[in-house]
Amino acid sequence: MENLPVLIIGAGPTGLTLACELARRNISVRIIERSVEYPKGSRAKGLQPRSLEVMDDLGIANDLLEAGTTDLIFRRYNGNQLLGDVKREVFQRSDTRYLQGAILPQWKVEEVLRAKLQTLGIKVELGTELIDFSQTGEQVTAVLKTIQGQQEVNCAYMVGCDGGKSGVRKALGIKFDGETHEDERAFVGDVQVDGLTPDAWHIWLHPEVGFGFALCPFKCTDSWQVQTIALPNADGTLAEPGLETFRRLFAERTGMEGVTLKNATWASLYRVNVRMADHFRSGRVFIAGDAAHAHSIAGGLGMNTGIQDAYNLGWKLAAVLTNQADEQLLDTYEEERLPIAAWTLNISSERQKMMTDSLKNSDGGLHTIGTKDTTQLNLNYRYSSLSSNLIQEPNGLQAGDRAPDELLADGRWLFDLYRGTHFTILRFGPADGLNERLIAHPGDQVKAFDLNEQVSELFGSSANAYIIRPDGYIGLIVSRTDEAAINIYLQKFINPAV
Numbered sequence: 280m281e282n283l284p285v286l287i288i289g290a291g292p293t294g295l296t297l298a299c300e301l302a303r304r305n306i307s308v309r310i311i312e313r314s315v316e317y318p319k320g321s322r323a324k325g326l327q328p329r330s331l332e333v334m335d336d337l338g339i340a341n342d343l344l345e346a347g348t349t350d351l352i353f354r355r356y357n358g359n360q361l362l363g364d365v366k367r368e369v370f371q372r373s374d375t376r377y378l379q380g381a382i383l384p385q386w387k388v389e390e391v392l393r394a395k396l397q398t399l400g401i402k403v404e405l406g407t408e409l410i411d412f413s414q415t416g417e418q419v420t421a422v423l424k425t426i427q428g429q430q431e432v433n434c435a436y437m438v439g440c441d442g443g444k445s446g447v448r449k450a451l452g453i454k455f456d457g458e459t460h461e462d463e464r465a466f467v468g469d470v471q472v473d474g475l476t477p478d479a480w481h482i483w484l485h486p487e488v489g490f491g492f493a494l495c496p497f498k499c500t501d502s503w504q505v506q507t508i509a510l511p512n513a514d515g516t517l518a519e520p521g522l523e524t525f526r527r528l529f530a531e532r533t534g535m536e537g538v539t540l541k542n543a544t545w546a547s548l549y550r551v552n553v554r555m556a557d558h559f560r561s562g563r564v565f566i567a568g569d570a571a572h573a574h575s576i577a578g579g580l581g582m583n584t585g586i587q588d589a590y591n592l593g594w595k596l597a598a599v600l601t602n603q604a605d606e607q608l609l610d611t612y613e614e615e616r617l618p619i620a621a622w623t624l625n626i627s628s629e630r631q632k633m634m635t636d637s638l639k640n641s642d643g644g645l646h647t648i649g650t651k652d653t654t655q656l657n658l659n660y661r662y663s664s665l666s667s668n669l670i671q672e673p674n675g676l677q678a679g680d681r682a683p684d685e686l687l688a689d690g691r692w693l694f695d696l697y698r699g700t701h702f703t704i705l706r707f708g709p710a711d712g713l714n715e716r717l718i719a720h721p722g723d724q725v726k727a728f729d730l731n732e733q734v735s736e737l738f739g740s741s742a743n744a745y746i747i748r749p750d751g752y753i754g755l756i757v758s759r760t761d762e763a764a765i766n767i768y769l770q771k772f773i774n775p776a777v
Contacts, residue, residue: 281431283309284301288440296585304594309434313409328377329658335377339392357484358485384499408424419564438566443552447564451564453566475494492528554574591750594700602774661679661680662679679752681751699726704745708759
């Protein structure tokens with residue numbers, strides 16, 4: 280029977296991000312997907328700025344930006360009458376290079392992540408399904424159904440990234456409380472379009488429906504994503520999503536001539552679900568992404584929140600598996616991510632209501648749906664047991680905040696210093712040999728930098744030292760001369776003897 284450190288169930292963006300996080304730390308992992316081929320549907324279609332920072336850490340942000348667009352405008356119509364173009368709002372700030380999210384289909388995000396994972400020596404196992412599992416205090420035993428037949432696998436940990444209908448979550452008996460909004464349904468799909476220029480997200484308003492129809496183009500493919508409200512027929516039934524339905528509703532709700540929809544490669548009925556698991560862990564099994572939380576697509580947070588779940592869990596699993604950290608570190612995954620999931624449900628529901636109300640007033644609310652918070656750059660773990668402020672900075676950053684980015688005088692960005700699997704120590708002022716005094720911590724685990732005091736304005740004080748966690752959040756703020764406190768904090772996660 281095979282024994283491995285981690286088995287990942289589900290090869291969507293969450294599972295793939297987790298697999299990359301583990302593999303780049305030399306953790307052996309298997310990632311399985313019950314589908315026999317990779318999905319073709321666009322589904323989610325955007326990476327928020329914080330997720331782009333995660334992808335930057337993995338070294339694939341540029342690949343994703345080349346495949347997507349950050350400056351797509353909204354072109355609004357009232358029926359077949361052009362109302363005009365509206366730009367996506369940019370939330371200016373000085374601490375990131377990613378001011379705008381990228382619009383691109385989920386399948387492309389997965390494709391780029393799979394390519395990265397393959398460079399790390401791991402391939403997704405298609406046509407492989409988890410059919411049963413059990414666990415003890417020492418391991419998880421999983422029964423897999425493969426093309427070749429059944430096999431058993433022992434693993435130290437298992438992670439269910441298997442979507443909103445997660446079999447892993449159900450088998451664990453984890454509650455998934457919430458509601459389904461049966462009156463908020465939409466047809467979605469992918470089509471090719473003749474007669475429109477792919478330089479804008481085209482949105483048609485309708486006096487009775489409100490949000491009549493939308494067609495969003497993608498840079499990396501000639502397909503467009505369809506979105507249109509799904510209303511029941513006179514007998515209470517719904518039409519089947521597909522090209523015929525898309526064409527009929529487009530004609531009825533836009534009145535546009537000279538536009539042809541063709542070659543529907545994906546079609547689905549979307550329902551608004553707002554649900555969250557009450558636990559993200561049971562013993563040696565975790566859940567992440569849609570398996571742990573489901574919510575409205577308003578604000579574009581679903582795929583992004585799953586990616587960031589994986590980013591949080593990955594470094595912690597690796598630290599425990601390599602005996603760098605105590606197993607209790609894994610408890611902080613739920614401690615940190617469950618409140619983020621609750622926030623995500625609240626803000627996506629609020630943005631859904633805003634969009635619905637705006638569309639009822641026929642002013643086309645999609646361009647106003649983003650906020651400075653939906654960029655996810657403001658999310659923090661200030662409440663976490665891993666966040667320690669030994670110096671109080673009422674007007675500056677706090678432990679648990681996302682570490683800022685900025686272009687340095689030598690052409691590097693701060694994120695270039697954070698990038699990788701290590702903890703980062705930042706201090707400001709003249710170099711005084713801190714690196715040499717931290718020789719107990721191997722260089723691939725901790726990197727220390729003395730920076731120009733001008734950069735300290737981003738942090739709040741040049742008198743302090745800041746420890747940045749591997750996932751880019753500030754873990755400790757302490758006096759720059761308190762090397763004992765720095766070492767005590769690092770010893771929670773790093774065993775110099777290993």
